[in-house]
Amino acid sequence: MSCPEASGTLAGSGDSGSGNPAASELIRLTAAELSAQLVAGEVSAVDVTQAHLDRINTVDGTVHAFLHIAHERALTAAADIDRRRAAGEKLHPLAGVPLAIKDVLTTRGMPTTAGSRILEGWIPPYDATSVRRTLDAGMIPLGKTNMDEFAMGSSTEHSAYGPTRNPWDLDRIPGGSGGGSAAAVAAFEVPLALGSDTGGSIRQPAHVTGTVGIKPTYGAVSRYGAIALASSLDQIGPVSRTVLDAALLHDVIAGHDPHDSTSLPDAWPSMVEAVRRADVAGLRIGIVRQLDSSSVQSGVSTRFHEALVLLEKNGAQIVEVDAPHFEHAIAAYYLILPAEASSNLAKFDSVRFGLRVTPPGGGTVEQVMAATREAGFGSEVKRRIILGTYALSSGYYDAYYGSAQKVRTLVQRDFTAAFEKVDVLATPTAPTTAFKLGEKLDDPMSMYLNDVATIPANLAGVPGISVPAGLAPEDGLPVGIQFLAPAREDARLYGVGAALERALHAQWGGPLLAQAPDLTRMIPLEGGHR
Amino acid sequence: MSDITAEQVAHLAHLARIALTPHEIEHMTRELGQIMSAVERVNEVATPDVPPTSHPIALHNVFRADVVGNTLTTAEALAGAPEADGTRFVVSAILGEEQ
Numbered sequence: 021m022s023c024p025e026a027s028g029t030l031a032g033s034g035d036s037g038s039g040n041p042a043a044s045e046l047i048r049l050t051a052a053e054l055s056a057q058l059v060a061g062e063v064s065a066v067d068v069t070q071a072h073l074d075r076i077n078t079v080d081g082t083v084h085a086f087l088h089i090a091h092e093r094a095l096t097a098a099a100d101i102d103r104r105r106a107a108g109e110k111l112h113p114l115a116g117v118p119l120a121i122k123d124v125l126t127t128r129g130m131p132t133t134a135g136s137r138i139l140e141g142w143i144p145p146y147d148a149t150s151v152r153r154t155l156d157a158g159m160i161p162l163g164k165t166n167m168d169e170f171a172m173g174s175s176t177e178h179s180a181y182g183p184t185r186n187p188w189d190l191d192r193i194p195g196g197s198g199g200g201s202a203a204a205v206a207a208f209e210v211p212l213a214l215g216s217d218t219g220g221s222i223r224q225p226a227h228v229t230g231t232v233g234i235k236p237t238y239g240a241v242s243r244y245g246a247i248a249l250a251s252s253l254d255q256i257g258p259v260s261r262t263v264l265d266a267a268l269l270h271d272v273i274a275g276h277d278p279h280d281s282t283s284l285p286d287a288w289p290s291m292v293e294a295v296r297r298a299d300v301a302g303l304r305i306g307i308v309r310q311l312d313s314s315s316v317q318s319g320v321s322t323r324f325h326e327a328l329v330l331l332e333k334n335g336a337q338i339v340e341v342d343a344p345h346f347e348h349a350i351a352a353y354y355l356i357l358p359a360e361a362s363s364n365l366a367k368f369d370s371v372r373f374g375l376r377v378t379p380p381g382g383g384t385v386e387q388v389m390a391a392t393r394e395a396g397f398g399s400e401v402k403r404r405i406i407l408g409t410y411a412l413s414s415g416y417y418d419a420y421y422g423s424a425q426k427v428r429t430l431v432q433r434d435f436t437a438a439f440e441k442v443d444v445l446a447t448p449t450a451p452t453t454a455f456k457l458g459e460k461l462d463d464p465m466s467m468y469l470n471d472v473a474t475i476p477a478n479l480a481g482v483p484g485i486s487v488p489a490g491l492a493p494e495d496g497l498p499v500g501i502q503f504l505a506p507a508r509e510d511a512r513l514y515g516v517g518a519a520l521e522r523a524l525h526a527q528w529g530g531p532l533l534a535q536a537p538d539l540t541r542m543i544p545l546e547g548g549h550r
Numbered sequence: 551m552s553d554i555t556a557e558q559v560a561h562l563a564h565l566a567r568i569a570l571t572p573h574e575i576e577h578m579t580r581e582l583g584q585i586m587s588a589v590e591r592v593n594e595v596a597t598p599d600v601p602p603t604s605h606p607i608a609l610h611n612v613f614r615a616d617v618v619g620n621t622l623t624t625a626e627a628l629a630g631a632p633e634a635d636g637t638r639f640v641v642s643a644i645l646g647e648e649q
Binding site: 144 | 559562582585593595596604606641644
């Protein structure tokens with residue numbers, strides 16, 4: 021613990037010396053760079069936090085990445101870190117680094133809605149384990165990020181609180197369901213964020229925003245306190261601007277948690293070490309023939325293949341592999357997910373938390389429940405609950421849910437066979453760049469097809485990473501490349517991701533996000549969604 | 551097989567305890583029909599010889615140690631409830647008129 025008297029003897033936040041970078045520079049730093057400056061005492065946690073809060077204040081009215089901004093709490097936590105560091109306490113290297121938290125994770129004393137009206141105003145009495153670990157490391161939570169309601173969607177348009185906008189083009193989607201976390205990181209509102217990935221909700225937003233996103237191996241990060249969408253598919257993971265930053269956060273949140281019975285008891289290697297050792301010489305990279313098709317947008321395909329050539333130049337070996345059942349993965353996913361979701365969302369019963377709507381004239385508890393769920397759930401959530409209820413109902417169970425579980429076996433077998441030939445698989449993260457807001461809102465199936473390349477990893481529990489691969493020539497929008505590794509080989513993804521990132525940064529003369537539009541020069545849009 | 555009727559959707563909504571409006575039922579009947587036609591494809595490859603997978607990385611017999619740990623207090627557990635009496639959640643009548 022810190023000595024209270026020590027704080028008075030050391031430089032406060034406004035007096036960090038001549039090395040103190042301007043706020044506009046602080047927000048551009050990566051978490052690793054911020055950590056180095058914080059540890060060296062070149063900048064205070066309060067300065068870093070204030071710079072990011074100021075940035076949020078400037079741009080989030082336009083981007084709408086946040087549902088809740090914990091202004092006071094963040095500054096108090098930052099001051100505490102400065103005090104403890106000044107007192108000589110040994111702190112985690114990320115202590116004082118700001119973090120955004122997807123609103124699907126419970127945060128004690130901070131509102132948590134999962135993007136739904138049914139949880140409006142709910143203050144959880146406990147922290148998710150992943151959140152708890154970041155707090156224990158001394159990270160500063162700036163707030164909760166927007167998402168599709170209960171993580172159902174690929175565009176963040178299904179949030180009950182209005183959509184998030186893509187910082188690269190405000191008329192376009194930031195991906196989903198974790199569009200808020202990805203947009204916050206891409207808009208330099210925060211260097212790191214937590215996301216959740218059930219069918220691509222970390223990786224696809226990374227793809228469309230020029231950021232990095234990782235879905236760890238199923239069970240690598242505790243799901244305790246993650247409001248469940250589909251329990252056998254959900255996984256929590258990091259969102260960042262660089263692969264190293266993601267690794268720093270990954271090392272904080274991963275590891276066994278007795279509160280989650282599906283948490284793996286494995287001892288995990290350091291992902292940061294994997295980044296530092298990054299080398300693709302001799303690495304066998306498999307291209308999945310079934311996902312390298314003509315339905316991929318030309319610019320996405322171009323950047324994907326250029327990245328592969330670059331990896332080849334760095335010593336990797338590119339091999340074509342088959343995954344014949346991947347084409348059935350979406351169908352299986354859209355049976356398994358609604359089935360599990362219909363069960364998980366039964367907990368929103370108007371009794372223990374959240375909204376309660378009583379029908380006119382009153383009613384039984386069941387009638388109150390039905391009226392509450394009608395009023396509290398959005399259209400996509402209702403659609404999937406009904407779909408899941410149908411897939412699980414007697415007489416249809418075998419044909420739908422049972423068959424989907426068999427496809428899951430077949431997808432796993434495809435992965436097993438592919439990983440006998442190669443070390444990692446590579447695919448375009450999603451078939452297109454960011455589509456326009458509203459474009460797919462009335463066509464659920466078209467929205468679902470966007471997850472074609474990300475879903476197989478969730479069905480099989482294997483880890484996946486999306487790393488920026490460049491801008492599509494035809495629309496100037498970001499493109500991501502996805503790598504997939506066998507279960508428990510998350511470190512391999514950090515290695516190949518970091519090696520590609522290094523090679524691409526050398527080509528681009530810096531990170532891709534340096535090319536993003538200056539949001540402070542963009543005219544705020546009409547009809548803000550706050 | 552995907553000929554879902556409005557009556558079926560209304561029944562499913564009842565099972566799921568969602569008081570859908572007639573308009574929603576009509577809309578959802580059409581959408582569910584389209585979605586089910588697409589997801590029915592699982593049956594193209596789900597042959598009897600393939601075993602089902604319910605969980606991607608199966609763990610067996612996961613139990614915690616039988617020791618008392620920190621749990622929420624009653625006040626914390628009730629804090630988010632729409633209605634509570636200090637020790638219990640309060641709901642309206644559980645039994646309907648037909649009982």
